[in-house]
Amino acid sequence: MSVASALAAPLPWQREDWTRLGARIAGGQLHHAMLLSGPAGIGKRLLAELLARTLLCRAPVAGTACGRCRDCELFAAGSHPDLLRVLPEEPGRQIRIEQIRSGLTGFVMHTASVAHAKVAIIDPADAMNTHTANCLLKSLEEPAPRTHIVLISDAPARLLPTVRSRCLQVRLRPPPPDDAVRWLRETSGADDAPDLLGVAAGAPLGALRVRERAGLGGFDRVADVMRRATRAPAWIPPLVAECAELDLVELLDWMFLFLLDLGGVLARGDVAGARIQRAAPVYTELLPVVSAAHAARSLRRVTEARRDATSTANPNRSLLLEALLLDWHEGVAARRTA
Ligand SMILES: [Zn+2]
Structure with missing residues (x-):
């Protein structure tokens, strides 16, 4: 089809x-x-x-x-x-x-x-x-x-x-999750249909748009950067540089989805129910070192940054992203040493 x-x-x-x-x-x-x-x-x-x-x-x-x-x-x-x-x-x-x-x-x-x-x-x-x-x-x-x-x-x-x-x-309502996955697979041949639906909150045409735009490569990049940013602060500017091909708002949207899904994982205490299963290894690594409160705080900061990025004519991309990642790192480091 x-x-x-x-x-x-x-x-x-x-x-x-x-x-x-x-x-x-x-x-x-x-x-x-x-x-x-x-x-x-x-x-x-x-x-x-x-x-x-x-x-x-x-x-x-x-x-x-x-x-x-x-x-x-x-x-x-x-x-x-x-x-x-x-x-x-x-x-x-x-x-x-x-x-x-x-x-x-x-x-x-x-x-x-x-x-x-x-x-x-x-x-x-x-x-x-x-x-x-x-x-x-x-x-x-x-x-x-x-x-x-x-x-x-x-x-x-x-x-x-x-x-x-x-x-x-x-x-109008979205279809049940299994029907959505089947429809998306049949329509687009996507083998990552469940993850596409995960980032699109279960909306099939939203998932199709993600796939047609650029797929989940941006999400994978952001999940990897968020994982590595918890390690050492000196890496943060090069991590920001690694995301150079992503548009700022797009990057912040991927961060938002990552933190939202991670927040759910932290609240439940296991990765089985994660909406974006491709990030399960990252969530597993972060589960013991990130608190639910820190993930929620980071999510709020990303939301604010996105608002600034769309309302300011020329947001300073590097400063904005480095500040976000540094804050993310420090909240995790505090818990690692606690
Ligand atoms: Zn007619």
Whole structure:
């Protein structure tokens, strides 16, 4: 199975959700506003796209977009005039109020130009501040005929309660761990599927993204550096230099995952339940010398460093990493000599 065909959707763990939504579409009873929520990397976006494609298709087959009609062709070409995607202009930024006030409101008010329906996807819906969300509220409160608004969010609690309450809430879940491993293996041929899922908190598409980006090489490097940094402080600058090929934020993210998993190992007192089993030998070595409190403190420092690294224009990479590793070393050295 190729990745593309595996992602043609509905994903296996979303089939029941899709069957319910498909039945509502077929019965003409789909709510005008829907909120698809659930953890990152489980396929919310794919389901929203499938929903939009099926609503816009003029001849669905067995309740799903036919893939052949004019509407499906326009959708596939990314130029369907009755589909509006409202996204932040850059990832991580807010959706601007104008994108809702004139963009979405105008789109909703115009009659459908080609198909028999119109769909707007707001992704992610939690990237709207209160003013922007209040603007959206009007479109949610006064539904236009044959018009659907689909909101996507990893963090639905951040949405205005008034926005949430006007949507049909579809809470999507990750698949059970064994199913996730099997799907990832079949889709990508990954032999390190359990570890990929471990770093992606069990989210299959998140794991697939990790694999497609650069795999787990960065994690292995960071785990090795963290292990060796507990030994001798004079090694720390060369250890930092060893990570030169990793982007600073990426490196801090790997450190975060390493410390998070190690924290779980320390709390349980054994490595059997570690989420990222490839690091089990490192965890085993560190178990007697790292305290849970020190791991937790280091985790907080990494979180702060990541915030600094993304909010400062030019963070001093070497200083920042050396300080983190030195602090990590000193906390361990204190326990080794205690
Ligand atoms: Zn079609």
